[in-house]
Amino acid sequence: MPHDDHDHPHALLPPEPALRVKALETILTRKGLIDPAALDEIIDTYQNKIGPKNGARVVAKAWSDPEFKKALLEDATQVVADLGFYGRQGEHMVVVENTTDQHNMVVCTLCSCYPWPLLGIPPGWYKSDAYRARAVREPRKVLAEFGVELPTKTSVRVWDSTAEIRYLVLPMRPDGTEGMSEDGLATLVTRDSMIGTGLARVPA
Amino acid sequence: MTRVHDMGGRFGDGPVVPEAEDSPVFAEDWHGRALAVTLAAGFLGQWNIDKSRHTRERLSPKDYARFSYYEKWISGLADLLVDNGVLCPEDLIGDEYDSSHPLSSRVLQAQAVPGALAKGGPADRPSDVPAQFEIGQAVQTLHPAANRLVDGGHTRLPIYAAGAKGRILRLHGTHVLPDSNAHGLGEAPEPLYAVAFPASELWADPEHPRDEVVLDLWQSYLEPA
Structure with a gap:
């Protein structure tokens, strides 16, 4: 049975959040249950090594290579793992393609599920109550807050990540990018375009 | 029948505030x-x-x-x-x-x-529960949305999708059932589907007649429609 008593153990920690984290880190370190150097390593990984650049590489390759794109849409987990992108919060990947007929957008209404190996740690707005509450009910109003307006002929499909499947949006390739290299294309792919709250950048 | 985290569709949270693409990964x-x-x-x-x-x-x-x-x-x-x-x-x-x-x-x-x-920690497992639904098949979610094993327990069927009619979009294989695994009752793997629901099935005032919401739902959350 889930116990719903109101004297949760966390109430014993200091009220100020930074001190609460510090207290828990100190207790666990003194008991030999965490290694502070491992914490530094985890922070460095998500601050500097794993982020939206990974996803942008996948998108740019899909724009450039029709065979790769076909395979990506069929079995993204294997295809992105072959590029070296696999791991925590990305064990089961599905890539969904935007077209002129359908725009895809991703949310997790119950918590904040997000494809970490391809996009890193989610931005604050993705984890906000406002996004979690509204993306499923009024995606077009939410898109407008990101400056995105879709034509009436485009339907919106919102993916609520309720399981361990992690979704990445394959944005439409912008016009005027013919002949661009994969590296050049990757610079046009924004984090928001891979969540579906943005579109890829148009080259200057 | 629900908890505070289950906020999909809720009114009153105000605007979403976008952040710059290069904002710090950790604000503090x-x-x-x-x-x-x-x-x-x-x-x-x-x-x-x-x-x-x-x-x-x-x-x-x-x-x-x-x-x-x-x-x-x-x-x-x-x-x-x-x-x-x-x-x-x-x-x-x-x-x-x-x-x-x-x-x-x-x-x-x-x-x-x-x-x-x-x-990582994959959530797919072999299972002897056969897939009951086919791609394209009409299904309906349980109503009310609630853990059927533990009163007040964990479930991944949001309340906004309870009792809604949709269709099977894809089969993801067989995955650990959170309703069981969250309570030490075993992994109980079973088929997991992506199910598409018309926005008009979920909301009184949908924005567009062809908009949809897709949820990943376990077989035991679903019945034939």
Whole structure:
């Protein structure tokens, strides 16, 4: 049975959040249950090594290579793992393609599920109550807050990540990018375009 | 029948505030620390992802609403550590320090971090539960949305989708059932589907006649429509 008593153990920690984290880190370190150097390593990984650049590489390759794109849409987990992108919060990947007929957008209404190996740690707005509450009910109003307006002929499909499947949006390739290299294309792919709250950048 | 985290469709939260693409990954130093302590403690192997989600969901509605994202994490972690017997309440108030904790041999070392994060923890498992639905088949979700094994327990069927009619879009294979796994009742893997619902099936005032919401739902959440 889930116990719903109101004297949760966390109430014993200091009220100020930074001190609460510090207290828990100190207790666990003194008991030999965490290694502070491992914490530094985890922070460095998500601050500097794993982020939206990974996803942008996948998108740019899909724009450039029709065979790769076909395979990506069929079995993204294997295809992105072959590029070296696999791991925590990305064990089961599905890539969904935007077209002129359908725009895809991703949310997790119950918590904040997000494809970490391809996009890193989610931005604050993705984890906000406002996004979690509204993306499923009024995606077009939410898109407008990101400056995105879709034509009436485009339907919106919102993916609520309720399981361990992690979704990445394959944005439409912008016009005027013919002949661009994969590296050049990757610079046009924004984090928001891979969540579906943005579109890829148009080259200057 | 629900908890405060189940907020899909809720009114009243105001605008979404976008952030610059290059905004810092961790807005405050302690945010990164909270994430890292939580992940590192998870590697002690004393709980699973479903149990940790359920612990955050069991924060009182008052705390859930007032806590920032990483405060929920760190508070959930304190609760997990005590609920699972890793720490006792006296430890949290700093009265007890013990340098020879029985789990200390499992500590995640710095050099093991890249491998541990890269390894992940897949949720698909072999299952002898056969797939009952085909792609394109009409289905209806259970109503009310609730854990059927444990009263007030964890479930991944949001309340906004309870009793809704949709169609099977894809079969993801067989996955661990959170409703069971969150409560130590076993992984109970079963078929998991992506199910598409017309917006008009979920909302009184849908924005567009062809808009849809897709949810990943376990077979036991579904009935033939």
